[in-house]
Amino acid sequence: MNQSMLTATNTLRQLQDKIDTISHNVANVDTNGYKSKQASFTDLLVQQINNQPDTSKETGRKTPYGIRTGTGAKLAQAVISPSQGALEHTGRALDMAFTKENQYLKVLARANGSDEVAFTRNGALEVSPLGNNRSVLTDANGNPVLDEHNAMITFRGNVADYAIRPNGTLQVAYSDGTRESFNLGVVQMRNPQVLEQVGNNLLRLPQNVNAANVYTDLTGATRSQISMQQGVLEKSNVDLSTEITELTKTERLYQFQSKTITLSDQMMGLVNNIRS
Structure with missing residues (x-):
């Protein structure tokens, strides 16, 4: 499996966990005293590739030197929101x-x-x-x-x-x-x-x-x-509009990562056709 597929697969698992967290919040919107949980993400290990040994040739560059290849994102924590409910x-x-x-x-x-x-x-x-x-x-x-x-x-x-x-x-x-x-x-x-x-x-x-x-x-x-x-x-402190917005954003990210796997598969198919 190539790097793009690995990165997408790792992230898909974590996005599913966030969707589960949001779903749990929505399911408890009418539960007395329930406190919602908010999920946050962080990057997994990143590899630094210094493909230009002469940094003077990168003068004026706005981004960090070299190339960084990531391995996806992970769910850092799901924090309980202590805010008072109505x-x-x-x-x-x-x-x-x-x-x-x-x-x-x-x-x-x-x-x-x-x-x-x-x-x-x-x-x-x-x-x-x-x-x-x-x-x-x-x-x-x-x-x-x-x-x-x-x-x-x-x-x-x-x-x-x-x-x-x-x-x-x-x-x-x-x-x-x-x-x-x-x-x-x-x-x-x-x-x-x-x-x-x-x-x-x-x-x-x-x-x-x-x-x-x-x-x-x-x-x-x-x-x-x-x-x-x-x-x-x-009542619960779940803000339904916020949860639905987060669910929509997370599902879009899920679709994006799924599309990454599909495109990687298509590119490998093209390579196989060229070799044959």
């Missing part, structure tokens, strides 16, 4: 939304046969029965929501009302007149790009990564940094 008022007591960027709820999610802490900004909370007249607070997918000590938040008896305070405190009023308070588990992400996206709009910490380098648990006095609002949901 807030939709629902009036539902168990709906909440963060009003600061990079703050996430902690939930207990099942992955690879074991339970692990995951993070979400989807504030559509639910209450699921546990039996024995007890219930547990969960996210929209049934994952238990954790408190600031990583314990599940459970209720006893019949709950008459819920109140979510801006500092992340959940106050519960039972039908018998008693009350109980819980501190929702909230983290402030410092380096969200390290996190892995998993199913059901959850993020998790990769293996062998120190959590202290990625996020801070907002507990004690630091809970004053939490900012959330009851009765609203944060």
Whole structure:
């Protein structure tokens, strides 16, 4: 396979990854709390060929000396966009939304046969029965929501009302007149790009990564940094017009690289015909 085909093939693979990223964003345009990912490219190895040993003969040249032959481009990274999504008022007591960027709820999610802490900004909370007249607070997918000590938040008896305070405190009023308070588990992400996206709009910490380098648990006095609002949901921050524009541009690049392979094949066919 000649160099033009190799370069085009390498780039095609990476363009397909970007198309997949855009498609994932578009598919989650109506997912509460979803954060879009933006893909960026970088060049692969470039070979420098100095075909003119006498640089004085290249005086006035505007481009770098020699000839550079590349091997294509690669997807450098897919960055999570932390920007705030629009807030939709629902009036539902168990709906909440963060009003600061990079703050996430902690939930207990099942992955690879074991339970692990995951993070979400989807504030559509639910209450699921546990039996024995007890219930547990969960996210929209049934994952238990954790408190600031990583314990599940459970209720006893019949709950008459819920109140979510801006500092992340959940106050519960039972039908018998008693009350109980819980501190929702909230983290402030410092380096969200390290996190892995998993199913059901959850993020998790990769293996062998120190959590202290990625996020801070907002507990004690630091809970004053939490900012959330009851009765609203944060929509995704996907800009559909931008995604469609990027998809169109990427598909054009994909067609261009495919055309490169076709033209290279045609030129090799011409060479074979000349030799015969």
